[in-house]
Amino acid sequence: MREYYRGNFFANTPDILPPVLQLGGRPAFRMRLVLAATLSSVYGIYNGFELCENTPRGVPGAQEYYQDSEMYQHKVWDxxxxxxxxxxxxxxxxxxxxxxxxxxxxxxxxHTSDNDQLLVYSKASPDGSNIIVCVVNLDPYWPQAGWLDVPVFDWGISADQPYVVHDLLSDERFTWRGNWNWVRLDPSVRPAHILRVERANG
Known part of the structure; x- marks a missing residue:
């Protein structure tokens, strides 16, 4: 099936407003954007997502529909x-x-994390020259920290060899060693790392 179909990951739709977007504020929108854009090679967002549009119809958290859905009216966005x-x-x-x-x-x-609120996954190009590791804080309310296990041996890096990961969101660089490394993500600052693995420091 993969030769013919691709899963298009949408961060939102014109009518469904899940509770996490109603209640999680801007951090929840940023988290869902990273997930949709990196889990699949094709993703989408619907008008208003980039503005964190999250006014529900009815009691917050109880309904799954927008108060003023664009499905039923023409909207002019600021x-x-x-x-x-x-x-x-x-x-x-x-x-x-x-x-x-x-x-x-x-x-x-x-990949494994010792904190269930940290989702860890990677993608590598076919020739192994481009390796991306994503760590996403699934909790839009609180900072989360934990150890994560990445397959350095598959990347040609030994257990005691230091290597650099470059956070493409913040432009920070971190030196990691081996497969177990520690991260902390505060959703009010950034909900995720999108890390490019760079070759070892010698």
Whole structure:
């Protein structure tokens, strides 16, 4: 089936407003954007997502429909509205463009974390020259930290060999060693790492 079909991951739809977006605020929108854009090679967002549009119909958390869905009316959006995540969308689209591992559909691997609120997965280009590790905080309310286990041996890195991971979202670089490494993600600052594995430091 993979030769003919691709799963298109949408971060939102024109009518369904899940509780996490109703209640989780801007961090939840940023988290869902990273998940949709990196888990699949094809993703989408519907109008209003980049503005963190999350007004429900009825009691917050109880209904799954937008108060003023664009399905039933023409809406004019203020794209400069405060609190938007347009810069996040732009940066993530650039990351997707520049990293061949994220162009592939069938190369997704999930990895172990000792914290269930941290989702860890990687994608590698067919020749192994481009390796991306994503760590996403699934909790939009609280910082989460934990140890994660990545398959360095598959990447030609030994257990005691230091290597650099470059966070393409923040432009920070971290030196890791071996397969178990520690991360902490505060959703009010950033909900995720999108890390490019760089070769060992000698």
């Amino acid at each position: 794209w400069n509205r405060p609190g938007n995540i347009i810069d996040d969308v732009t940066r993530i689209n650039r990351i997707r463009r520049d990293n061949p591992a994220l162009h592939q559909y069938d190369n997704l691997r999930f």
